[in-house]
Amino acid sequence: VQLQASGGGLVQAGGSLRLSCAASGRTFSSYTMGWFRQAPGKEREFVAAITWSGGITYYADSVKGRFTASRDNAKNTVYLQMNSLKPEDTAVYYCAARLGYSGRYYYTNEYGYWGQGTLVTVSS
Secondary structure: OOOEEEOOOEEEEEOOOEEEEEOOOHHHEEEEEEEEEEEEEEEOOOEEOOOOOOEEEEEEEOOOEEEEEEEEOOOOOEEEEEEOHHHHHHHEEEEEEEEOOOOOOOOOOOEEEOOOEEEEEEEE
16 A cells, blocks of 8 residues: 655644545555654654544544544545644644554554655644
């Protein structure tokens, strides 16, 4: 699976962005998809995950209620809608994929495929 993330940019605090992650491969629907982010000088951290059917989503406490993950298996694309953005959301955002389900969806090591990242900058 090859992943291509897009949709990052500069936005003011309180604004919104929608990230997209387009995947290649005919078995996209079999993959759990994750979103992670990495701020300068910090470790990569979990943001959200969505199961293959899209029926179950998980979120980090820091984004719960503000971010929404979704997917369109027909388009091989997963989305991250980010609302009420804060300066502390500034980071490079990565999408990731793993075959099947894992209860450890918040661990980077659980994902075998990564996109190149897209930069989100939130100004105060």
